[in-house]
Amino acid sequence: MKELYDTISLQFTLKDFHQQKPNLAFATAEKQQLIALLTYMRDVHRYTHLVFVTAVDWLEENRFQITYMLHNYDIKADFGIRVMLDRDKPVMESIHHLWEQGRVYQRELHEMFGIDFPGSPGVNEPMILEGWQGPPVMRRDFDTAKYSLETYDHRPRDTREPESHMKEKLYPED
């Protein structure tokens, strides 16, 4: 995987190479070069299978990480490409023309993280939530437990928080 990384690095700006397993590696790419890089990986290096697209919210560093995982069926290897986005202005170029299911992933990311993919078909339609009025739910500053307690009535009962209860029982001196 290191050779592959070196080969791509001749044409694209990559950094943070990390080899997790013999057949799985990650690298961070530039946002502007991403579509070209994905096309290059797909057509030249035969990374033809888009495994998934997902986002990670790094709230402390104020940025989103989008991970595109590509798989090569010939050599059975995965390459994860990370892109960092500004959290205040999350716009990313769309990949729906490269893979058909890309638009579905982008629709989900738009709904769950509020990341915009201009030009992706149907990206503005709600996919999972219906009539949702709050902020995008998967962002880390959205507190789901607080929202749930405020919105939905809960059945009164005698509850113990497992963590503090077990702590009292097992580690009273802690």
Place this chain on the structure above:
Amino acid sequence: MSYMDKTTGIPEQGITPPIPDTGEMPDREWRKDDKTLTNAELTLEEQDWFCDARPTPAKPAWGPVEKFYNWARANSLWILAFGTGCGAIELRPLVTARYDISRLGMQPRPTPRQASVFMIGGYVSIKTLKRIVRSYEQMQGPKFVVAVCSCAINGGMYWDSYNTVKRIDQYIPVDVYVTGCMPRPEAVMAGFSKLKELILAGKAEGQNLYAEKFDWYKANQKQVIKDWNMPDYNW
């Protein structure tokens, strides 16, 4: 049929080309207020209920006749086959050869208009709750609700989820609860037997409760379901 011109890599007709990134955030709002929801233009009445008319409580017939009715009702419980959550997976063993619920006079029905028992299978997300209310209101009386799985009782594992309600009896009346995650088919069958007992004793009055406290149920439903728009048909 090829999706991409292999030599040029240019998408064929039918795939809209991507918009190059200009570095500007498009002016799009994901946060919706009440005015931008799809149901904004509906009249109040259309927003209110999915049935043609407001339900009215049914008056019981003269003593022995009502008893006969209850006997008949208890012995032909037809289940609405709407799998609203994980619990639906135990509905299949229940209606097939192993547990064979039809020997108890029950069978699944595909449409709410032929069913008398609504089996809520587990957690109820907001999007499903709207369909549940709609299906429940379309069911003809007498109708009963059996809520299966812990999630329908108090939220269960998803007590802190933003998208599942915790108490289904706030939104539609429930006659019998079956606990467990997942309850075994025997437990579900025991729940149905309990429902039969209740019907025979004339105590399964969920439908009348819904009609009497209709406004309370509607207010609860409206509190969580923001988008009341019905699916659009062209007929």
Place this chain on the structure above:
Amino acid sequence: MADLYPPIVNGKSVYDLNSGKYLKMWQGPQHPGVTGNMSLELIISGDQVVDCKTHVGYLHRGFEKLMERRRYINCFPIVCRICVPEPDTNEYLFAAAMEELLGVEIPERALWLRTLNLELSRLASFLMWTGGQSGAFGHGTVAQWALAHRDYVLDLFEEWTGARIYHMYMTPGGVRGELPEGWTKHCEQVLAGVEKLLGEVWHVMFNNAVFKSRAVGLGVITPDMIDHFGVVGPVARGSGMQRDVRKDSPYLVYDKLDFQIETETAGDTYARAVVRWKEMHQSISLIRQILKNMPASGPLHVTLPNVLHLKVPAGETYVRAESTRGEYGYYMVSDGSAYPRKITVRGPSYSHAMALLEHLAVGVNIADTHGLMLSLHTYPPEIER
């Protein structure tokens, strides 16, 4: 006849809903033929589908959000709820991703028991699919047989792990318990029964004229669609692709077992059904091999530090396994704290039910949409999590 179907402009049908020629109808979520709780918005002309749109989200519980605020071990009871008919893949992948980040090696016997668990759950899930697929084409009898035999497999699970549906057997660091006494014998009885059933299914379902005439040529997936739509698993193998995660990147003890990737070439519903029928035989053979070759005794799990205080080193990984629908994967990002930063579940139904089904349903007779949906083997809870 020429103006029966709407003109196609830019790859999309152009139709006027008010012309009276097209009918818009919804199938699901309250519909017995739809797989689970999802819906199809169909535009039909006569009885042919002109346009199809999949709507999901009825089962959304926000797993990925819930896991962010639970400790690793507290995530464990909820991961198996992501896919109801086949929960063990989720358990295995969550445990495997966690073990990989922790750098834990699990004992030999636990590897074999995990493989046994996965194969048995594959068998149960395939039997459920048999019931669905035959039911969608009007074979109620086969559905009754298959679901009853699935129940016998669930009985094995119950005897082994104590639960029918959600087993929670593969804990991080190993497995939870030993096989009970006499279980192997019961297992062999059930497998013999399922094997006999498969022979009968072949005669009754696969040689049936109605099933053949409806399934052959329905929903053809050509090889050049495979990568474009992200098709995996038996659906890809039905189009002649030699792709199976168990062979491609062997996990657990699959490299010590003897099996072939089962493929068909036609790429239609019938070919996919045949692939799944062959894979049920394959699962039975694998279970027998595991029971024969498994080490008789040994430790079942490694000792982890107190899991409530467990901190997973920062890093990210992706693990995958072959479920009945194809490649199932977990992408886990840890920031070094006791809570996972992000866990993404890659369910195979995601690409099958959304992009692919919308494409394949166009031109299909409306009565066949459910058969088509089931031949893609979609389980909605893993789409929206």
